[in-house]
Amino acid sequence: MGKKKSKRIERGSIPLPPVSPLIAALEAAPAPGRRSEPTVAEASPITSTKTARSVATSDARIEVRRTAKLYIGGAFPRSESGRTDTLRIPGGSSANIARASRKDLREAVRVARGAAEPWAGRSAMLRGQILYRVAELMEGRAAQFEADLIACGRGRRAAAQEVTDAIDRFVWFAGWTDKLASVLGGTNPVASSHFVFTIPEPTGVVAILAPEASPLLGLVTRLGGVLAGGNVAILLASESAPLPAVTLAETLAVSDVPAGVVSILTGRRDELISHLVRHADIDGFDLWGCPDSLLVEAERGAAEHVARVARRPRGVDDDASAHDGARGERIDGITAFLEMKTIWHPVGS
Amino acid sequence: MSPRKPPSRRPAGVTPTGGAASAPRAASALAATTPWSYAPAPESREIVSIRPRYGLFIDGRERAPIDGEVTVTYNPATEEPLAEIAKGSPADADRAIEAAERAHRKVWSRLAPRERAKYLYRISRIMQERSREFAVTETLDSGKPIRESRDVDVPLAAAHFWYYAGWADKLDYAVPGRSPESLGVVGQVIPWNFPLLMLAWKIAPALAAGNTVVLKPASTTPLTALLFADVCRQAELPDGVVNIVTGPGSTGMSILTDPRIAKVAFTGSTAVGIKIAQGIAGQGKALTLELGGKAANIVFDDAALDQAVEGVINGIFFNQGEVCCAGSRLLVQESIADEFIARLRDRMGTLRVGDPMDKNTDVGAINSRDQMEKIAELVASGVAEGADLWQPACDLPSRGWFFRPTLFTGVAQSHRIAREEIFGPVLAAITFRTIDEAIEKANNTAYGLSAGIWTEKGSRILDVAARLKAGVVWANTFNRFDPTAPFGGYKESGYGREGGVQGLHAYLRMS
Missing domain, CATH: 3.40.309.10 (Aldehyde Dehydrogenase; Chain A, domain 2)
Structure with a gap:
């Protein structure tokens, strides 16, 4: 199962009607006839003030735009519900972001469960190399990530910095995979005549609520910890700034990360969270990005099946600086989803 | 291995519920005529003097419960009452938490780690010295065989204090590069199956890490916890560092959900563990659960x-x-x-x-x-x-x-x-x-x-x-325990580990 690489990328699928700059320029209001929900745009700090765009001239090339889709099991489906949310982009254009449903979520959990054991079963060194390869590919897509961050309201300089930090963060986590057992486990000098050792093992399927304030570095910091520990992840992207997560999905799809090890959903947290935390086949929740208003409900739901929970320490805000430098290079994101297994055997002839 | 011929295998006309009433008597007749039968070898209970009534242990002193209510703890082997136990209420829990908070702020967190270690070594030594007293009390109160309380529960409990005593002044080595600190007041609720041992698993790492403790023993097995309170006095542990509040589960819940409690540790059933996790949801407390x-x-x-x-x-x-x-x-x-x-x-x-x-x-x-x-x-x-x-x-x-x-x-x-x-x-x-x-x-x-x-x-x-x-x-072995070896579950058996350096992590704040 682990050997089969089923990365189906729906390149040939029928795209939504493209929104050309021309049409965008002509549209002052949300496009009529499209199932568009303006809530995200309203909730986001991004507001479109200018709508002036260059009108196509005879020699102008019309940009080929990307359809932002979900990423589940190595494929890029739209939400089964057919819903999208409109993200307004500074400068006047917009993107239609897939709005994942409960069924999309269930599908992501199903493929994650199937991917969990083969992923955990790969050698630590191989997992490290696979994660490092993600960093390699991110480097090649730096411009796209920067554009995504700028589209989410970041300044050009800050965007470039966040992208390089995020790539370096992935490299940092990639190097952890084959060191965890030595740093966190060990042999236990028990008083009886037994050889006893303790090793860390991944918890299994972990759902991540990506940090809202740091749409790329925060996301990579939480995801890197979960993957480095040998877990598989279902990631709920930042609601106000989902584009970096979409690009990360496209990066993962062409990396060596097996299908299903990471699924990325875009959509609305308040709609998905109660289903997410109560899904009994999810073993852990990284709630760093969970808004305070939803935290109690999220933790109560997770407790129903004794799921592991990682969250911001008391008094720490989910701001971008929480993921910077040494603050972001923390092993905590890994250890939150590790199980220590202790094995005993008698010593004797 | 067997010193005598085992009784003949037979389906035993026993009711599914077993129990005393349905005990067949044939075996005793067999035993009486077998030359290899065992003579009674009862352990003396002379060494313990169980008082008729016990209070709560708060701020280094024994205190009567505020509303004066008591319950009775029984000897499960005889169904005889052993003692009256204070039925601590949320108001008593509040006092205990207050004492623990004060002790943490003013004394325990300021004490040099090496001095903290010495208190724990003292406790371990006193438990060893009074081990027979603990074993007999444990067996009277819980019903477990004296052979087990004497050879397993009590020595392991003392060993836990010994092991974690050494960690108190080496915390920087427990979490390299993170200069860990204590969390504050820890709320702990423990079960009745290993009353003293579970107390040791909870209190030893908590104190070593510099926290203070409010612990609620199980309502059917409070006696060794109250004997432990006496050990704390004998060790001259500063007042309020360990507080023991006996009482029902609702009192335990009021301890754990109190906002002044920084960390919650529970051993018991999965159903209660879930209630606790839900009760403290969103409070930002550290939590470890050791469940079914x-x-x-x-x-x-x-x-x-x-x-x-x-x-x-x-x-x-x-x-x-x-x-x-x-x-x-x-x-x-x-x-x-x-x-x-x-x-x-x-x-x-x-x-x-x-x-x-x-x-x-x-x-x-x-x-x-x-x-x-x-x-x-x-x-x-x-x-x-x-x-x-x-x-x-x-x-x-x-x-x-x-x-x-x-x-x-x-x-x-x-x-x-x-x-x-x-x-x-x-x-x-x-x-x-x-x-x-x-x-x-x-x-x-x-x-x-x-x-x-x-x-x-x-x-x-x-x-x-x-x-x-x-x-x-x-x-090729089973049911082995040691303070150096982490213990704890996957899935619905809970999370967090007790024992070993891993057992220390849950009691530390990483800056």
């Missing part, structure tokens, strides 16, 4: 059979099976199942069930009437669902809460006795053919605390151990 289990003890066809039989017996009848990590499911390879079950029955026939104070007793009293009824109900469900019940023809005392060791064969994985934690001397035997089937069946449970493997093949041990979803895997 339904461990598989897997016997492969190449196992050393007599050793495996001993291990399976120890796995399920240690402490009357009232152990969260008990090996309550026997998975035996089909090719040796008949032979193994026959040997197991022979060995069960030699178990001595009865007076916990007798040094020869293997299986003591069930902790409470409630627990007896729960075990009986689940055993009845096993019969009703079609499993085959077998119990040895042993004599049970006419008073006290005793349950005959019970073996079910022909158990399906869907049976309640294969899925639910019984917390009693009841073993459910299931067969398997291949390694994959054994692992699948072993992991087919919501729990994941412990597991056992019996085989002579080393590579198989390492393979199976890696594939079992359990926090503790005993290979």
Whole structure:
């Protein structure tokens, strides 16, 4: 199962009607006839003030735009519900972001469960190399990530910095995979005549609520910890700034990360969270990005099946600086989803 | 090994509920005529003087409960009342938390770590010196055999304080590069199956890390915790560093949900653990849960059979099976199942069930009437669902809460006795053919605390151990514990570890 690489990328699928700059320029209001929900745009700090765009001239090339889709099991489906949310982009254009449903979520959990054991079963060194390869590919897509961050309201300089930090963060986590057992486990000098050792093992399927304030570095910091520990992840992207997560999905799809090890959903947290935390086949929740208003409900739901929970320490805000430098290079994101297994055997002839 | 010929195997005309009333008397007649029968060897209870009434231990002093209410703790082996115990209320808990908070702020967190260590060493030493007193008290209050409280519970409890004492001034080495600090006041609620040992597992790492403690012992087994309060006084531990509030579960919940509590540690049932986790949701408290289990003890066809039989017996009848990590499911390879079950029955026939104070007793009293009824109900469900019940023809005392060791064969994985934690001397035997089937069946449970493997093949041990979803895997042994070895569960058996350096992490704040 682990050997089969089923990365189906729906390149040939029928795209939504493209929104050309021309049409965008002509549209002052949300496009009529499209199932568009303006809530995200309203909730986001991004507001479109200018709508002036260059009108196509005879020699102008019309940009080929990307359809932002979900990423589940190595494929890029739209939400089964057919819903999208409109993200307004500074400068006047917009993107239609897939709005994942409960069924999309269930599908992501199903493929994650199937991917969990083969992923955990790969050698630590191989997992490290696979994660490092993600960093390699991110480097090649730096411009796209920067554009995504700028589209989410970041300044050009800050965007470039966040992208390089995020790539370096992935490299940092990639190097952890084959060191965890030595740093966190060990042999236990028990008083009886037994050889006893303790090793860390991944918890299994972990759902991540990506940090809202740091749409790329925060996301990579939480995801890197979960993957480095040998877990598989279902990631709920930042609601106000989902584009970096979409690009990360496209990066993962062409990396060596097996299908299903990471699924990325875009959509609305308040709609998905109660289903997410109560899904009994999810073993852990990284709630760093969970808004305070939803935290109690999220933790109560997770407790129903004794799921592991990682969250911001008391008094720490989910701001971008929480993921910077040494603050972001923390092993905590890994250890939150590790199980220590202790094995005993008698010593004797 | 067996010093006498085991009683003849027979289906024993026993009611599914077992219990004293249905004890067949034939075995005693046999024992009387057998030259190898055991003479009574009771441990003296002279060494302990149980007072008629105990208060709460708050801020270094014994205090009467604010509303004056008391409950009674019984000797499960005789059903006699042992003492009146303060029924602590939320108001008492509030006082205790206040004292602990003050002690943390003013004394314990300011004390040089090496001095903190010395207090813990003192406590460990005093527990060793007063070990007989602790063992006798524990057995009187809990019903566990004196052999176990003397040889396991008390020495291990002292060893835990010893082990964590050494950590107190070495915390920088516990979490390299993070200069850890104490959290503050820790709220702890512990169960009745290992009253003193669970106290030690909770208090020793908490104090070593520089926290102060409010602990609620189980309502049926408060006496060793109150004896421990005396140890704290004797060790001259600063007031308020350890506070012990006896009382019902609701008082425990009021401790754990109090906003001044920085960390919660609970050992007990999964149902209560879930309530606690939900009760503190969103409060930002650190939480560790050590919950139920339904461990598989897997016997492969190449196992050393007599050793495996001993291990399976120890796995399920240690402490009357009232152990969260008990090996309550026997998975035996089909090719040796008949032979193994026959040997197991022979060995069960030699178990001595009865007076916990007798040094020869293997299986003591069930902790409470409630627990007896729960075990009986689940055993009845096993019969009703079609499993085959077998119990040895042993004599049970006419008073006290005793349950005959019970073996079910022909158990399906869907049976309640294969899925639910019984917390009693009841073993459910299931067969398997291949390694994959054994692992699948072993992991087919919501729990994941412990597991056992019996085989002579080393590579198989390492393979199976890696594939079992359990926090503790005993290979060719079972029910071993040590302060240096982390203990704790996967899945619905909880999270966090107790013991070892890993057990320290939960009590530290990483800056």
